[in-house]
Amino acid sequence: xxxxxxxxxxxxxxxxxxxxxxxxxxxxxxxxxxxxxxxxxxxxxxxxxxxxxxxxxxxxxxxxxxxxxxxxxxxxxxxxxxxxxxxxxxxxxxxxxxxxxxxxxxxxxxxxxxxxxxxxxxxxxxxxxxxxxxxxxxxxxxxxxxxxxxxxxxxxxxxxxxxxxxxxxxxxxxxxxxxxxxxxxxxxxxxxxxxxxxxxxxxxxxxxxxxxxx
Amino acid sequence: xxxxxxxxxxxxxxxxxxxxxxxxxxxxxxxxxxxxxxxxxxxxxxxxxxxxxxxxxxxxxxxxxxxxxxxxxxxxxxxxxxxxxxxxxxxxxxxxxxxxxxxxxxxxxxxxxxxxxxxxxxxxxxxxxxxxxxxxxxxxxxxxxxxxxxxxxxxxxxxxxxxxxxxxxxxxxxxxxxxxxxxxxxxxxxxxxxxxxxxxxxxxxxxxxxxxxx
Numbered sequence: 001x002x003x004x005x006x007x008x009x010x011x012x013x014x015x016x017x018x019x020x021x022x023x024x025x026x027x028x029x030x031x032x033x034x035x036x037x038x039x040x041x042x043x044x045x046x047x048x049x050x051x052x053x054x055x056x057x058x059x060x061x062x063x064x065x066x067x068x069x070x071x072x073x074x075x076x077x078x079x080x081x082x083x084x085x086x087x088x089x090x091x092x093x094x095x096x097x098x099x100x101x102x103x104x105x106x107x108x109x110x111x112x113x114x115x116x117x118x119x120x121x122x123x124x125x126x127x128x129x130x131x132x133x134x135x136x137x138x139x140x141x142x143x144x145x146x147x148x149x150x151x152x153x154x155x156x157x158x159x160x161x162x163x164x165x166x167x168x169x170x171x172x173x174x175x176x177x178x179x180x181x182x183x184x185x186x187x188x189x190x191x192x193x194x195x196x197x198x199x200x201x202x203x204x205x206x207x208x209x210x211x212x213x214x
Numbered sequence: 215x216x217x218x219x220x221x222x223x224x225x226x227x228x229x230x231x232x233x234x235x236x237x238x239x240x241x242x243x244x245x246x247x248x249x250x251x252x253x254x255x256x257x258x259x260x261x262x263x264x265x266x267x268x269x270x271x272x273x274x275x276x277x278x279x280x281x282x283x284x285x286x287x288x289x290x291x292x293x294x295x296x297x298x299x300x301x302x303x304x305x306x307x308x309x310x311x312x313x314x315x316x317x318x319x320x321x322x323x324x325x326x327x328x329x330x331x332x333x334x335x336x337x338x339x340x341x342x343x344x345x346x347x348x349x350x351x352x353x354x355x356x357x358x359x360x361x362x363x364x365x366x367x368x369x370x371x372x373x374x375x376x377x378x379x380x381x382x383x384x385x386x387x388x389x390x391x392x393x394x395x396x397x398x399x400x401x402x403x404x405x406x407x408x409x410x411x412x413x414x415x416x417x418x419x420x421x422x423x424x425x426x427x428x
């Protein structure tokens with residue numbers, strides 16, 4: 001990756017930031033087109049001309065906002081990461097209690113994934129195309145989860161719990177959002193809320209394991 | 215992928231199966247060399263000559279067991295999947311109780327990952343190089359977890375719990391096995407065993423969330 005292609009946080013560098021509302025719309029159209037292009041073809045087969053064709057913009061407009069294919073891919077990973085965060089945040093903030101907040105986060109994540117199935121392919125491909133973006137996406141997501149579940153400064157378990165919750169959500173989104181929609185997001189979120197509240201066997205009537213402890 | 219490169223389960227086709235102990239050792243050496251080659255260089259940059267050089271075998275020996283680079287990659291994904299399964303299985307079987315079994319599975323998985331860090335890159339790249347192998351790896355792993363946590367034929371939650379446990383383990387392995395070893399596998403496994411036994415806030419003294427329920 002060209003190191004000057006995007007800012008250190010993966011976002012568009014300052015000198016490439018759109019200054020007008022029209023500019024912001026064009027940049028948005030390019031990012032949406034890049035999601036479609038890379039989601040369908042992958043990074044290596046995807047092209048800038050494919051992106052500008054999908055976006056209906058001229059090649060010059062592309063280079064007004066992005067230096068290269070690497071740069072738009074890197075900005076796209078940061079953009080999808082922010083889109084997920086912004087989509088789930090209101091539901092998490094509006095939830096009544098910590099378990100309800102995690103339930104709402106998972107529910108909205110599965111809903112988001114069902115309408116943005118390309119997100120997995122793009123973020124997963126970042127592991128190979130731009131490892132720093134890949135690591136940044138998961139590190140910042142885990143830190144955000146840890147911040148909301150941490151019970152105090154001494155809470156040494158919060159980081160492990162945050163990675164566990166993120167892993168659950170990613171795989172449940174893959175299974176029930178991308179691969180198959182054979183179970184409702186509400187049902188999946190209810191099962192996980194119960195697990196987080198009472199443990200994996202605690203909520204099942206007559207579950208043999210509940211009596212076994214650890 | 216060439217469809218005739220490997221059997222439908224990703225394993226070596228019957229006519230390529232080694233018939234002697236020496237043949238099995240050569241095949242094992244080629245698979246281990248392929249793990250190193252693809253783990254270091256990725257699928258596209260990796261080569262059959264790089265694999266045979268690492269394995270110290272002639273090109274002819276490679277083609278005795280594998281038809282192509284695609285075929286050895288596909289066999290490698292199935293092999294790593296089986297290696298993880300075989301590494302964790304004795305600890306799971308020997309555990310006293312269901313929660314202890316999940317704790318043992320996670321503990322042994324993190325230990326395995328620390329000595330086989332290339333496994334993430336290889337299985338994650340399968341999403342792009344050989345999507346069927348990628349899907350097969352996670353589907354069969356989830357089915358195996360579901361089978362051991364299912365409390366009975368009516369247990370509709372087992373599949374969701376299995377995907378949740380797999381997701382936790384994959385991300386905890388990435389964070390505490392591949393990226394950083396700043397926390398012991400035992401500590402991580404203890405935190406997760408407590409989560410599975412009593413819920414995420416249930417085990418923290420004075421945790422505000424524990425009183426909130428869902």
